Amino acid sequence: MDVCPSNEPMTGADVLVRALIEENVDTIFGYPGGAVLPIYDAIYKVEKAFDHILTRHEQGAIHAAEGYARVTGKPGVVIATSGPGATNLVTGIADAMIDSLPLVIFTGQVARTVIGTDAFQEADVMGITTPITKHNYQVQSIRDLPRIVKEAFHIASTGRKGPVVVDIPKDISANLSGKVFDSSFELPGYQPTTKPNPLQIKKLSDSLAKAKRPLLLAGAGVLHSSASEELKTFALKHALPVTTTLLGLGSFPGNHELSLGMAGMHGTYTANMALYECDLLINIGARFDDRLTGNLKHFAPNAVVAHVDIDPAEIGKNVETHIPIVADAKEALKQLIAQTEPSQNDHTWMEKLADNKRQYPLWYKNAEEKISPQVLIKAVHQVTKGQAIITTDVGQHQMWAAQHYTFEKPDCWVTSGGLGTMGFGFPAAIGAQLAKPDATVVAIVGDGGFQMTLQELSILQERNLPVKVIIVNNEALGMVRQWQQTFYEERYSESLLQVQPDFVKLAESYSIKGMRVDDEASLQGALEYAFRYDGPVVMDCRVVALENVYPMIAPGKGLHEMIGVKP
Secondary structure, eight states, rough: BSSOOOOOOHHHHHHHHHHHHHOOOOOEEOOOOOGGGGHHHHHHHHHHGGGEEEEHHHHHHHHHHHHOOOHHHHHHEEEEEEEEHHHHTTTHHHHHHHTTTTTEEEEEOOOOOGGGOOOOOOHHHHHGGGSSSEEEEEEEOOOHHHHHHHHEEEEEEEEOOOOOEEEEEEHHHEEEEOOOOBOOOOOTTOOOOOSOHHHHHHHHHHHHHHHHEEEEOHHHHHHHHHHHOOOOOHHHHHHHEEESSSSSSSOOOOTTEEEEEEEOOOOOOOHHHHHHOOOOEEEESOOOOOHHHSSGGGGTTEEEEEEEEEEEGTTTTTTOOSSSESHHHHHHHHHHHHHHOOOOOHHHEEEEEEEEEHHHHHOOOOOOSSOOOOHHHHHHHHHTTSSEEEEEEEHHHHHHHHHHHHOOSOOOOEOOOOOOOTTOOOHHHHHHHSSSSTOOEEEHHHHHHHHHHGGHHHHHHHHHOOOOEEEEESBBOOOHHHHHHHHTTTTSSOBBBBOOHHHHHHHTTTTTEEEEEEEEGHEEEEEEEEEEEEOEOOOOOOOOOOOOOOOOOTTTTTTTOSSSSSO
């Protein structure tokens, strides 16, 4: 297909903009600089073709694009200049890669004539990003640009989704060419397998019919393939108990009687013991990472393991797999629903799981002073009726949100999983709010992580985006402090944040409503006011400083060796 409809001379930047229009891009997150000035000039000339979001740091841009991608399923688009502009994106690129988020990132580069000479603001973007992208390109000809853009969007959004970088030398974007370019492409070496092997489906069907203690594990792959309805149908057909990974939250209704909650290092007692005791484990779209499995010697030791994943590299990588199924989660679940007969679990299995739920729920104590963080999360859930999009940074507040904000529907949980990126939550909320302007979006952040990207408050001010920022303020790098308490004899080395800004005044300096809540007695009223308020709000919620996240599986321990469990 022709990107350029006429033979009028166009710059490479004009060609790029036309290619983005052809891809139906509506939002771009970026930050200008010398090597991308031709691109920004071309964007200026098309006026309202895109909504360009000028973040205050490139890291904010890429995390916002991740939030956009996570709630829409569409590729987030980012533009940054050469050198430091590109290298400031690296954390977000790595984050998107490990969490399978589709991004297309355009980086400026010095002119081709000076590449390799250590020119001003030159960086080896190809070398830097090769290990952390699904694919990357450096454009060497304007003629190739439309095809490369088309390929980049295709690769980012198919198979196991991920980030693609397109590095554009400044002379490519600035040079004129009057030719018409073709954007069609062929990628014979890139053909992701989406349909499951029928024989493997049959094997799983046979194993399910024989199983006495089956368990369904749902990961982010269910969400990326929009397969939540199929997952629910399959689970209900066979009365299968369901647990999820951290990134799989929302793939199955957390309030359903078959839900066991999240599994893993800070998962529920019921979910972790189910993984330890099951005789058939059906993994749909999870990659068996270490935070889920704990000590592999003790992970599902008596189970036949079936693993459905679109990425064949993940199957058998960490856990021995007896029934491998390379496929898209939705396609595999459709086949499983169609080809399996309803099965009956051992009643004692379901009774044991139900008894574990009753005997070992998540627990916490109401605070005598300040606020219990668990109470804070539950109050946010109550005020939002469980319907908000929740974004987080990484750490204690992330785990409390995962445990206590019960997700009833898909694509409402936006968090940094595999990389564990502090500073992710707030800009991700901005991206999610721009993608879903009518949704209630809540950034639940730590006082440490928020200070890494809080400059993006400027966007809330400019756009009057109604994001509600809930700072779970324990005056510490909470998870670091918890590990130091538990494993390092309470030697709190550089984890206590004893000097902090006044977050209320900080918000007000951006003309944003700021609030501080110090105790549980005033929490409910403050939250109700904040969520009624027409505009952005920053709430500094002072929680118990030494509260820990439980249950917890210590390094080297199995899922059955949780600490902090109380009947």
